[in-house]
Amino acid sequence: MVKLICTLTDHSDDINYCAFSSSFLATCSLDKTIRLYCLSNFEELPYSPLKGHTYAVHCCCFSPSGHILASCSTDGTTVLWNTQNGLKLAVLEHPSGNPVRICRFSPDSLYLVSGAADGSVILWNVQTLKVHRSGSVQDGSLVACAFAPNGSFFVTGSSCGDLTVWDDKMRCLYNEKAHDLGVTCCDFSSQPVSGNKQEFQMASSGQDNVIKIWIVSSADPIGMELRCKHTLSGHTAPVLACAFSCDGQTVISGSVDKTVIIFETNTGNILHTLTQHTRYVTTCAFAPDIPLFATGSMDKCVNIWQFEPKKLFTETARKESPKTSIENWSEEDVSVWLCNHGLKALVEIFQKNNIDGKELLSLTKESLADELKIESLGLRNKVLRNIEELQMERKSACEAVPDEFLCPITKELMKEPVIAADGYSYEKEAMENWIVNKRHSSPMTNLPLQRLVLTPNRTLKMAINRWLETQPVHNQNPRS
Known part of the structure; x- marks a missing residue:
């Protein structure tokens, strides 16, 4: 079901983080660099590596459109890069000057969160490059952060084991002691729970060797609530990273025990255990539009994995994989x-x-x-x-066309998918008509579109074409 398709060995020191956009894979390392790879063939881009940090780079993340890459470092800065040419757009200096451990864009690209070793949290305005709000956790370093898919709040995780929920005014909405020995990572599923746009699944990993699946609810009149749905066990050492698949059906995790485990979200069952890394697995990430994920390790390697179609041996398997x-x-x-x-x-x-x-x-x-x-x-x-x-x-x-291949506006299979400033993909003609009709808000979030430029989503188009080739109707010869 899972196949290792590529191993990247360009970094000269431990891999700390990896992140996908719809077109690129970014990796960062203790060697002070960030490297960018083309998602279609995993060749390194001509302007990679990106150099500018003076100490280890702890985290990197793409803006929803994929046009900006943020990276943060022990040097106390968060740098914004242009992903089209590798040029430095801005250097955001953390007010405390402490090492910055984590950074994350909001779904609408308006804000960037950075968290530091002293527990301080900064919410940056991406347009003005100024501090919008700031806050701080009571104890520990900030080591994890994730925005809710609707952008109404974000969660931070600390080395003392707390998960803290914040709104865009940096008000603390909720605090939960989640992992006894410290949180290491957290990630939201992009899919709401049972279609409820106020409830989301979130995964967190910790030094206590487990991953927890949470239901995070912001629905009135309950207020903010976190409740633990599952505790996923299988690792024999601290879990350093976790990530949801695009459909929310699986969670991957990486650990000090050198393994990567793939869990089924709803049942908590272990689907696969991968043992190719030779040292601690520090990071893992899913690609947004195609069945790929990446894992990085202290062995200086980034492994790229692909999910393969299930082979049909039983009637049950056929029912689970009707496509x-x-x-x-x-x-x-x-x-x-x-x-x-x-x-x-x-x-x-x-x-x-x-x-x-x-x-x-x-x-x-x-x-x-x-x-x-x-x-x-x-x-x-x-x-x-x-x-x-x-x-x-x-x-x-x-x-049965996969939902991610359907345009949110027309509800039809996309032929020329493009990415708008809200980070979502649409059929080009439909989105152009949407904008021409003076609708400068996102069809998905109703928030203002900060830019009206549409970028071709070539990766999604390739995924759609690959899917079409597997369909019997598509393969039929019209002359036969």
């Missing part, structure tokens, strides 16, 4: 399908005639009787009924 093309079934898959439908007596006949997925779909009443020599009318009819069901599943698979 997998039946034409790709092996003879073994067909045999399992027969057994699951009470047709075990036909397995030997099908195997002798090398019936795979394509052959299965082409079977007719005549071929079952004349070529496969199945004498029982009842068995022939049962095979045909189940093949008809497969054809219906096949049709449904073609129609």
Whole structure:
């Protein structure tokens, strides 16, 4: 299910953080540099590495549009970089001068949070590059931060184990002792809980060897609330990093035990344990639009992983993966399908005639009787009924377009996806019409669009094209 597709070895010291935009992968290190890679082939960009920090770089993150990269360092600064040319846009000096451990953009790109070793939290105005608000936790260093997807609040994690919820006025809304020995990372799922735009899932990891899944609610009249949904166990040492997949169905984590574990969010079950790193795993991140994730380690390596389609061996697996093309079934898959439908007596006949997925779909009443020599009318009819069901599943698979491929405005499959200033992707023509009609607010958040420039989302377009190629309808020859 998971395949290692690339290992990046350009840094000369420990990897501290990695982050994805829709086009790039950024990595930062104790070697004082940030490196940028093209997401389509993982080649390093000509203007990489980015140099400017005088000490170790602890964290890096992209703005929602991907045009700006922020990095923070022991040198007490947060630097903003232009991702198109690698030029330095600004240097934000933390008021306390303490090492800055974490930085994160708000979903609307208006603000940037930076947290320092002395527990101070700064909310920067990205447009004016001035301090908008500041605050501080009671104890410990700031080591983790994540914005809620709706941008109405953000959460920080400290080395003393607290998760603190803040609003954009830097008012402390809630505080929770989450991990006894210290928080190390936190991350929100981009998907609201059961469609409720006031409830989100958040993962936090800690020095206590576990990951916790929280339900964070900001709905009135309850006020702000954090409640623990799951505690995920499996690591044998402190967990240094955690991250949600785009659909919120899985969580990955990296640990001092040198392993990466992939959990199923809803059940807490371990899906995979990856052991390729040779030292502490310090960071992990999912790509926003494609089934990739990255892990970084003190072994100076960044591993790029890809989720592979599940191979269908049981009827249950088929129901869980209806989009997998039946034409790709092996003879073994067909045999399992027969057994699951009470047709075990036909397995030997099908195997002798090398019936795979394509052959299965082409079977007719005549071929079952004349070529496969199945004498029982009842068995022939049962095979045909189940093949008809497969054809219906096949049709449904073609129609079930992944949500992330649909334009939020037209609700149709995107052909020319573009990224707007709100960080969301839209069909180019639909978004242009939206702007032409003097709607300068985001279709998703209703907040003002700070810029009206639309950037082609080539990564998403490639993902859509790859998906289309797996669809039987797309592959049919119109002349046949």
